[in-house]
Amino acid sequence: MPRAIILYEIDPSFGPNIIAEYYLKQDDKISPAVLKEFSEKHIEKELFETTIFKDDNRYFSKKINAKSLNKDNLYLSFILQEGEDLVSLKSIFENVEEKIIQNFSDDKKRMNELLQNALNSIMSLLQKLQEPKIIKETINDRTKKMLDDGKLTEARELIDLGEDIPERLAAEVKSADQFLNNEFYKKAKKSFLKAAEFASLIQEEEIASFLKNKGEQVGLFPELIKEREGLNKHLEKIFNDIDITQLSLYNNLIEPIDRLIEISLSFEDHESINKLTKLKSISERAIRLVRELNDSDKKIGEIIKKI
Secondary structure, eight states: OOSEEEEEEEETTTEEEEEEEEESSGGGOOOHHHHHHHHIIIIISOOSEEEEEETTEEEEEEEOOOGGGTOSOEEEEEEEOTTOOHHHHHHHHHHHHHHHHHTOOSOHHHHHHHHHHHHHHHHHHHHHHHOHHHHHHHHHHHHHHHHHTTOHHHHHHHHHHHHHHHHHHHHHHHHHHHHHHTTOHHHHHHHHHHHHHHHHHTTOHHHHHHHHHHHHHHHTHHHHHHHHHHHHHHHHHHHHHOOTTOGGGGHHHHHHHHHHHHHHHHTTOHHHHHHHHHHHHHHHHHHHHHHHHHHHHHHHHHHHHHO
8 A cells, every 4th residue: 555645736836735645654754856846747748647766765646636626736646665556556546536526625634634544445445355354344344234224135135245255356356466467458357347346246335446447447558558569669760860960859759758657657667667767867868968069059150150
């Protein structure tokens, strides 16, 4: 699960401003430098979601669809655990986003508590997926309440389903994860969606939503692979077209590199991310050097004309 969750806004004049935050460890405080970089990527580069690697930490940020609040500048960020499954995090994001929109307030204390509850909810959800016993205990609590409320038929139906559905749910999730690890993305999507159906049967709607979203995300992987292949060829063509008279073409490398980083993040391909990040850094240095070379060339020309 994430180590921290941060709700912030980006003011056009003053930049990023934290609205609420919750950390499992106080040492994980998000820095102004990270928020500033998020602001640049979201505003200047118009990225809807983005990830930053800094000081061995990984930060994820996404714009919140807050039209119902008449706000167009709300963002949610997570500090990720080592080896965190970003696909799962994106699947969870929509549930957290919905809770924030439904309960948004100018009361900072209340919003901090909301983020704390959201993080605890993520922890509970992931624990349930790993241990069918926890789901069974939840079902038992729910059926007791139904019986107290006189809902005998509904309680009996849920008790019957609770006998084997939690194990079938856990088994289907395990199969889905195995398919995903083996890059059988269509089969993984099918298993995640089947598991979501099991979760709905036992009224675990948060788990169902999580699994459905994850299945849909995984279903996009074949398209992302094709896009990545095309971008790699495009990068190679740009580089091959660069010669001493067309150094400005280095600028054209940045956009496809950024997109390749985003795609690599979806696959948790850290080796590619590191290589692409290094490539971007070198390309940006080349762009700066070209700019300096052009400035020097212009000054040399001006002086020569005066000689």
